[in-house]
Amino acid sequence: MGTSAIPVALLGLLACNGFCQTSTAADPLENRSLFISGVPTVILQARDYQKFFDEVKYLGQRLITVEARRTLHFTDQELRSLITITADLADESLFFQKIIKPWIFESRMEFTEAGTISPCLEQKLSDLRDEWAKTILDHAHRLRAALGEERFQSVDTFIHSGKSMFEVPPGRREP
Numbered sequence: 001m002g003t004s005a006i007p008v009a010l011l012g013l014l015a016c017n018g019f020c021q022t023s024t025a026a027d028p029l030e031n032r033s034l035f036i037s038g039v040p041t042v043i044l045q046a047r048d049y050q051k052f053f054d055e056v057k058y059l060g061q062r063l064i065t066v067e068a069r070r071t072l073h074f075t076d077q078e079l080r081s082l083i084t085i086t087a088d089l090a091d092e093s094l095f096f097q098k099i100i101k102p103w104i105f106e107s108r109m110e111f112t113e114a115g116t117i118s119p120c121l122e123q124k125l126s127d128l129r130d131e132w133a134k135t136i137l138d139h140a141h142r143l144r145a146a147l148g149e150e151r152f153q154s155v156d157t158f159i160h161s162g163k164s165m166f167e168v169p170p171g172r173r174e175p
Contacts, residue, residue: 045160046133049140052159056086058166068165071158081146089139096135100128 059079064072074082103125107117144152158165 043130043133043137046136046140048160048162049136052165053086053089053136053139055165056082057090059083062166064165065163065167067163068158071154072165078147078151082143085139085142085146088142089136092135096128096132100125100132103128 103121107121107125110117110121143155147155
């Protein structure tokens with residue numbers, strides 16, 4: 001199926017108001033959350049990918065911008081790969097949240113009691129943030145492998161443009 005097939009696929013997704021699958025066994029999103037960790041990454045590149053993967057969960061539910069349609073226009077196979085990679089990242093995000101939350105709580109308690117956070121706790125939090133950024137970048141590399149280098153470059157340019165792939169509904173401001 002060619003790249004021109006994506007508008008039809010997206011229209012199908014939009015008509016379903018979500019990700020419609022005829023076989024739930026083939027649904028990469030079955031019983032999976034698409035929550036991507038809200039832990040900020042220091043690495044700008046990872047932050048851009050995190051925002052992009054976080055937006056993927058809204059495909060089929062929000063109106064895509066003209067620029068995003070022109071630039072992204074995923075084939076059915078590319079879309080399946082993107083959804084699978086995003087779902088895998090969301091699974092890892094849930095696991096990561098369970099690891100980092102106690103450390104964040106500990107740092108807040110320490111700050112409340114002493115007015116400062118110990119260097120070893122700061123280092124632990126920094127290491128965890130770096131680990132999360134690496135996880136995001138690993139998933140971006142998976143997307144690169146799935147799309148191929150040339151195709152990935154156009155998608156990557158859009159990701160780093162800072163633009164949302166969705167229209168902003170009237171009355172709402174873009175974050």
